[in-house]
Amino acid sequence: MNKVRKLFTSLLILVVGIAVILPPCSGSSSGKALKIGVVGPETGGSAQLGQSQRRAIQMACDEINEGKLAGDWKLEPYFQDDEGNPTKAASVTNKLLQETRVHTIIGAINSSCTLAVMVHTQRAGIPQITAGSTGASITEQGNKWIFRTAVNDSHQASALMTYASETLNLKKVSTFTAADDYGQSGAKLLKAAADKAGIEVVVEATYNSGDKDFKPQLLSMKEKGTEAIFLWGVYIEAALIANQARLLGMDCQIFGASGMASPKLMELGGEAVEGMILTQSFLPESDNPWVQKFVDNYKKKFGDNPIPHAAQAYDSVYILADAVKRIDTTAPAKLRDAIAGTSGLELVTGSPEFNPTGDDVGKRVLITRIEKGAFGLVEAIVIGQ
Amino acid sequence: MGQGEPILELKGISKRFGGLTALEGINLSVTPGTVHGVIGPNGAGKSTLFNVITGLLRPNSGEIVFRGNSLGRIPPHRRVPLGLARTFQNIRLFKDMNVEDNVLIGQHVHTPTPVLSIIFGTQPATEWEDKAKEVADACLRKVGLESKKSELARNLSYGQQKLVEFARALAAQPELILLDEPAAGMNVSEKAELLHMISTLRDEGYTVVLIEHDMKLLMNVCDTITVLNHGKKIAEGVPRMVRNHPDVIAAYLGKGGDVRAGTC
């Protein structure tokens, strides 16, 4: 046994040793290369978002490099896993900035991670695009290095509430949101939007991510005579809530936000999510040629329909490609200005245009309804208008 | 405290575990400066008696008076500064600590804990530590283990561990030492050493109460012997008297009086 122990000890020392000795291996980039650092949760609770982001970005970079869509520039993505943990997110950002010496960063997805990443991109003066974080606070920091291709939650909330009050004529609604960064910001924005639209919020319930039983909260909504439930969270819980609402015999309208817009929602929710109304930035079934090309390629490569996070991440790469092509340099300040000046591009989720705080206001917000197991477009709103 | 007054007095102590009566109406008084032996067959309630005296077990009835004060519900650790210290039947040393540290724990109640001085590494802490170590070394010298002070307790032989426990109890500077089977597992020379030590302690003015099976040791060192059987006191007196007491012989050697256990 002692032998095994010795062997193991020397192995461990070897591993640590190699790692310490190994020089920081910088990417072997030659010629004109734009290095893009990508931060997202590839393991842990929100792994499916991070892995979708990774696929879409890899695909976009391949397309751009093959088609020479960024002029002479080659795009090189470098992926890092933050495990959904802000401390890890900060570490890997540093790794990307210091070791890989990336020119820009796409990430992260959890708002808490994105905020942690922003501290370092701002310090280093490197532009950052988040394709996944919708929390309103991200673009309220006064940080000029951050851009967002996800739809700011406040736009989604007001679009939904306006639709509920003007089209459906609802008066009493409840919000039911995740007790995480995404859900908590959603709850706040929904309340504000409801007040503006003149709708009464009778119950403001929350749940912890990972919860399985939502009936107690649903019951209290039922008692208060709620006409609609606004969900803010991810698809697993949304499907469960819809299921349990049906179980309790509630037939009120359910609304949701882009975070849960995934084909998985229908797969898991089945009958129960039929008729649910969601905002999203992207519909795989759309007849928009950009969308169709993206969806076709994605499906060919990965066998699945892409989720909106993937579409936004994909667009972010095209925005970067366009920016670097225009200025023909990777100087961070110039790159930042170039991204800020993006205009006239036709992409999967709209025609991006950033406002002074970094939000993409050229984006389409799509109000969709689930019909026969698929999203159907109800109305498209362009944020900027 | 007058010479004749007992240092420890037990008045009608009873202790039951569930249905089992471990001690029943025990009266006992220990004269200061003497060695008092407690004997009895296994399961007679000797260790329970020690646990009741040191406060690890609370008696169901009865009172314990130590140096004129009733011990009542005083927790075990507050009985040590009053002058009580003990050893255990199955050695309970701090096995992964060195011998000196074990003995230093014995002095716990006699040294201050200068928290701030420890944190800032100032003089008082080191001075106290040095003083404490001197006392600990003296205790170890008494049991002849000074040379082993930096060994881990677990690496000592059984007999040596017993002696360390003894030194640890001494370090508590007690008036009364309770020794639970100190000679068990010792070889002949270690036993002789122990005998000598106990007599020395008595000469130095300590009071000793000990549980022991080794009659030779008891006969040679005890001033008084109390005999327990099935939780009751069946005899008490000077060793010679106890040695010849028929009840004691019957209980301790297992002679069942006239009733023979059947013949095979």
Add this chain to the structure above:
Amino acid sequence: MYYLANGLPIGAIYALVALGYSLIYASAGVLNWSQGDMVMLGAYIGYSLHRLLGLNYVLSLLISMLVVACVGMLVERTVLHSLRKRSSPSINVVIGTLGVAIICRNVALAIWGPDAQPFPSPVGSTPINIGNLRVLPQDILIVALGVALMLLLQYFLKYTREGKALRAVAQDRMAASLMGVDVGKADMLAFAASAAMGAAAGILIAPLFFVTFNMGAGIGLKGFVAAVVGGLGNIPGAIAGGFFLGLIESLASGKISSGYRDAIAFSVLIMVLWLKPSGLFSRTTKETV
């Protein structure tokens, strides 16, 4: 009444997982932190058999329990057995089984991917009305099968030779070995039975809560809590603890605050432990000197 009906199914799941903790603690005296991941593995293997290979539900359940039981035995051999041979401190068992948990979780992620997988209920999803309660058929199935498994385990422990040997090892390791019981084998058996219980729990809840690679973490922790409340090592206690926790959770989120539900549950449990340091339903044994 409503809260009772609501707490029962989840309570049954907790009870199954808690049984696993207790069984292992009783026989081997250690905590197995990979218990929750046995639930996850069970659910995934069941999913693969049922959804991908088209086996029927009951068969998938049985095969999956069998496979995961083997995993449990493997864990016993690699972690507990090696550590016992070296008489390592028990904290190393905790670290070792945590290592196993991390491995399981990420192997599952690598094999089945990050997405949640649906698992259709074998008994349909049309709610049934019982009095003024609406319950899902799967809820009834969970309670029924869960209780059946618990009874089966009880039968195994009470009336079979190996089961009795397992209880004997739990009660007195030395005496059991004097009877000729192979205590090492008993440990393996305990790990296998625990893992199988966990796997069953996984397949039972899969139709309600879907299958995800990190589903084991939450359920594992709750099962541990239930086992502790019931008094670790106490089999009926673990069952009672599971149902107790299910009900407390149902009540706490309904009556007080859903966000603080777990916080309330944990506070109650710490208080319970304060009053009864070895669990609510423990059989107390006193240390003597």
Add this chain to the structure above:
Amino acid sequence: MKSHKLTSSLKGLHKWVLIAVVLSIPFVVTNLYYLHLINLIGIYSLVVIGLNILSGYTGQVSMGQAGFFAVGTYTSALLMMKLQAPFWVATVMAAIVAAIFGVVIAIPALRLTGPYLVMATVGFGEIIRLVLVNWVPVTKGAAGLTGIPAPSFFGFTVFSERSFFYLIYAVVALGILVAVRISRSKIGRTFMAIREDELAAESMGVPTNIYKVAAFAIGAAYAGVAGSIFGSFSGVASPDGFTFDDSVGFLCMSVIGGNRSIFGALIGSITLTLLSELLRFMQSYRLIVYGAILLLTAIFMPQGLSGLGPILREFLSRRKRDKKSYDDVQCSQRKGR
């Protein structure tokens, strides 16, 4: 006599060389990513030192150390953000508040041992996290606090990784110094006695309850100080950074490094932090390997990595001894002739 003096001055030299090496790290390690990791290691090792005092010395295993870490982070961050308290005041307060939480959890934990104690500490950690998530008006909920100010002393602001390095390692050095003093003092000795045999300690006059509570308070205070620095260091703090997994991570560092030694804390945080970063090249398989390494270390190094120290020392001294006994043999043979 002379040689004795020489060796003692050599020993002194040792110390100075070590200090010089540590001080020069930020100039040698110019890659800020590595410096960032080194800084994180420093913060973690403070947390783990506290955990070692609690678990390794006193024998009370805690799986809720991230809870104390969180209390420290939020206390200090809120004091600085809401009351504009200077960093050092906030840090002291963080230590005190965390210690108070330590006492609060220690009291119900006094009667608990083994898995029951583990459960109570797990519960405590989760309660803290859930309060941070749900007490939105104060903690800003799950998104957490942003814009936690950088520490500043006499107008000099600690902002860069390099200046943080000096701040962190000054505190780590202080923390190690105090921890070593405690562990080698009467207090540390008493902690160990409680770990070895609580009943015997009680019988020797040790008020075990007070010491157990004290161990919790000290363990928590270390985590509190570390938390305070961590908040300023990362600028943001959210409940995501203080989960059960993080508590487990601290426990792993403690055990893998060797929880019965103060330096084990340092070794553990270095090993596991570097390991999880170094394995990144394996992408999604890295956590599998990480788990396997945890498992193997637990099996093959029961005393943790710091347990290798004595083995190595013994190995070296045995070589010396062998040589010496060889000399003895030669000697005696010569005599015999």
Add this chain to the structure above:
Amino acid sequence: MLELVDVSARYNGTQVLHGVSLTVEPGKITTIIGANGAGKTTTLKCIMGILRPFQGRILWHGRDMTLLGTREIVKSGITMVPEGRHVFPYMSVSENLDMGAYLRQDKDGVKQDRDWVYELFPVLKTRRRQAAGTLSGGEQQMLAVGRALMSAPDILLMDEPSMGLAPMLVDEVFQVICRIKEMGKTVLLVEQNAVKALDVADKGYVLELGTTVLSGTGSELLNNPDVERAYLGV
């Protein structure tokens, strides 16, 4: 039939046995007496394979058993009634007896032996459904003996069967030991109660500090003043 040759063993790092040699003859009661800490229990543990001696041999019907595991030793017909009884407290009396027969495959024989044990200890029959932990000390001792007998052993090792029992029960225990001998079983008895043990024994060994210092027939030793001296240390 059972022979220990110069057996030495350590317990927790300290050497407890310093070369114990003894012989047990079939159909007889052999007793080992000695003061506390003399190594009596350790000797039994070595025979049962719970402890592994580092020196010496243990022969059973001429076969070397020194390195076998407990399970094999029980299978070969050796059983021990441990000190402190060690019944399974949460199992019923009859389950405890079943555990005794754990290694046996002959159902009829087991049933027969069970009836025999109930006959030997009628009190066990009346309490057969009760949890063993709720029995009195004496009853538990009976159960421990009965459980050991259920394995149909050739030799029964008994460790301090009279410990902690009231005098009346002590007598009963020794009567039982005699009855077991009458059934043709061999008994190796470790006792502190020297007089009683020597009274029933055919042969006795006196153990002191891990070595056998005296041996002889029961009555020889009983009347040997040296025994009293050695044993009592007077």
